[in-house]
Each structure stands twice: as structure tokens, then as C-alpha cells.
Amino acid sequence: MTGADGTAGRVPDDLRELAPAYALGALDEADRERFEHALRGSPELRAEVDAFRAAASGLGEAVPPVAPPARLKADLFARLDDVEQERAEPDASAEAGGTTQVPAREEPAPEAETPAPETAAPAAAHDELAARRGRGRTGRRGLALILASAAAVALIAAGAIVGLNWSGPNGWGAQREMAALAEASDAQQTTATVSGGGEVTLVSSADQGRSAIIAEGLPDVGDDQTYELWYIDDAGIVSAGTFDVRGDETWRLLEGEFAPGVAVGITVEPAGGSPQPTSDPVALLET
């Protein structure tokens, strides 16, 4: 959640050059993941994307309008009660957007300041959408609840550094991805207990090719050590990033691509992580 400015200058050119295609939604999966990973740490990249999106919307405006069927509006309004609105900032008029959020100037103030509804509400709403479509209902309410609690914790952590909280591994960008993960019609979750205490839930989507863990009650392993995540399959073991439970960070999107059938392991490693696990896993989640 820190270092947004520090990382901004480290965006490699080859990633920066993906911004136009990202704004068009045209990146292939691997590139998109790489780009979004960089996006989370770079306000500059975010600004680039915003500018290209604005340009792209010109393409949208060039499409001839088509009147939708009248019943669409009636159906829509019949469903509004099912959707919880994100709250607007009580004092912030729209014109004031971003004025107090200097480090996060590329993000609208409401996004930076209300991370909890950001993540929780979409999860709940999409859950509702899914239910109404009569698919994927099982387990999704539970998932929304888990995400809501994860977001609430993120809010507490974010409160300390309002304005930076959109970047970093638990920042706004990640929360958005987390919400997208919950939105996935094929979202799966599995839970495992952790030796040493606590439990870990893995949320995954084969469609989106990503996964995240939500940790509850895990012990802090101290400054010298960190939890490290691993994707494990027949081809071997690949690091999927590290996380700590300090600062109430309880969830983490895994780095790299999720593929169904892969197992996710968690080990305790020296601070900074290891290229390969150096200890036995404290938890193993099969998918």
C-alpha cells in the first residue's frame, strides 16, 4: 500500500506500450495480467489508461444509437431494490473530486475513500444477478460475505494512508480485481486449515485465470519471515507472491495465472520470499 510514487517510474516501456490496447480491452490474458499487476503500483500508468479510455469512448460515441425495448427499463427498475448503492461522500461534491487526494489524483475521491462498499457491494450485487439468472447460486452468497469482511478489514488498513490505498497488493486496483473475481460465474472456493493456526480460503476462477486467498486467524510470522504462495502442478512449483498478516492484510490476489487443477500451497519463507519453497507447506489447497 505504499510506494505508489516510488514504483511509478519503474514501469518498463514494454508494459507502458500496452496501455492503449488495455484501454480497448484488447490485451490477451497474459499481457492483461502483467499490465494490471503494474497498474496497481503506478498512478502514471493509471493516468495513461484513463486518457486512452477517454479516447476509446469516442469510438463508442460513434456507434449509432439503438432504442432498447421498453420492457428493459421496467425490468431494470424492478431490480433496483436488490442492488445496494455505493454511498457518495457526504461532503464531497462531484466538482471536488480528487482535490484532497494528492497521491491518488488519478482516482476519483469516492473510490479512494470508500474501499469497503467498492468491493463488497459489487460482490453482493453480482451475486444477486447470478442468482436471478438461475446459475451459480450455490456458495456465492458465502463468497460475497467473505469478500465483504475482507474489504472491511481493508478499509481499516486503508484508513491510515488514505489516498494511497488504491495501489499496492491490497489497494483499490486489487480490490477491484477481487470484486471481479467474485463476479466470475465460475468462482470456486475451497478452505483449508493452516498448521500453526487459522484457515485460508482460496477463491478462483478458471475463466478469469486468477485466484486469491483470504486468510483468517493466521499468526504473524514476524519481520524476518513471510508467507509465500505457490502454484503447484505437474510442471513444478511457481511462486505466486508473498503476503503478511501485519496491518490487517488478510487477502491477496495470487500472482501469475490460475489454471483449474492446480494446487495452491503456502509456506513460511525468509522475508522477501524464496524462488522455491524452503519449508513444508503450512496449508495446501486443491482445486
Add this chain to the structure above:
Amino acid sequence: MTHALLPHARPARQGRSARTRSDKLGRVGEPGERAAEGTAPPLGDLLVATATGDRAAFGLLYDETAPRVFGLVRRLLVDAAQAEEVTQEVYLEIWQTAARFDRAKGDAVAWMLTLAHRRAVDRVRAAQASRDRDLRAGVRDLAVPVDEVAETVEVRIEHERVTTALASLSDVQREALALAYYDGCTQSEIADRLHVPLGTVKTRLRDGMIRLREVLGVTT
């Protein structure tokens, strides 16, 4: 830019549509410009009101923008039933997340179309292997909407900016942008479709977008 661009659209919203265009161009916060508008509330105001749970404002917003959203979604999805479903999801998301709209960063229509485009592309990807996808493959995809723009462009001066921007692109850039934006193709899919190297597609998309951004006057 707006439904006023349609040959048969009602002309009453032209003042507002001029405003939203100027927002897009980054010239925001010019009270005189807004004061000179007609009586209809600006879309940005409707969106702000929507964020407070104002259903009447949301209803007006829907009436004013649904043809554009539906038009774009249907362009991507072709299938009318899916387009309706996605359009409804788009408006539910607008209702839910209107508080995120920041008019300092762009106009309301751009915000909504960005959201609509993202959802439609998501649906395209989800349906990638389906029959719908196959049906969409073909010459139609290569038709760049410039002609459609040209039919309506005389209606609105600001709309000429989009047309001009598109016209200033090379044919291959326009083709690549159209396949990406209007058909929801990824870069690899565009390369396959056009039988050109991926690197070439990337260059065309990037250069085309940079050009579009310049001509539309979008600043970072």
C-alpha cells in the same frame, strides 16, 4: 456523441451534448458554458443525483443514454437477447456505482460507455467459443463504422471530431481499432483474423490510439 446525432433523434438535448463533449475534451468546470444550456439537467448532474438514490434522475439518465449504451452493446454482442441482458447489467452497475463518477475526469457518457464496453467485452470473451462468436466472424467485422458516422455527422459539430479523428487514422489502424473496440477481439485474435504478425497489430493499435487521443484532445 449523443442520440442527437441520430438523424431522427430529438433535437432538444443539443445544449447538453455540447457540454458533455467539452467535458471529454478536458475543458471542465466552465460554469458559463453550463449555464447556457437548455432546461434538461446535464447528464453529469443526473449521474450525481443517481448516486444519492434518486430514481427519477436515474430514469431520466436511462432515457437519455440507453440508446447509446444499447447501441454499443449490441454492436459488440450482435445477439439481441444478450445485448439486452448486458445493457441491464450495465445500468444496474451504473445505479450501484454512480458515486464513483468523477466529472472532473470526463463526461458522463464516456464514463457509462466505458463501463458498457467493458461489460460487453467480458461477455464476448465469455462466449468466445460459442456459436455467437462464429456468426460474427466475417466480412462484417471488417466494416469500420466510419460510414455510419458520416451519415450522421452533419448533425453535430462536435461529433465531427470523432469522425475527423477516425479519418486521420490509416486504414490499417482503423481496421485494428475497429476489430478491438467494436468486435471485442484481442490483439492475437486480430492478428489471426488479418493474417499479420502480432507485433504489427500491436503497433497499429498503439499508434492508432495515440493518434485518436491526440485528435480528440484528450490530455493526461
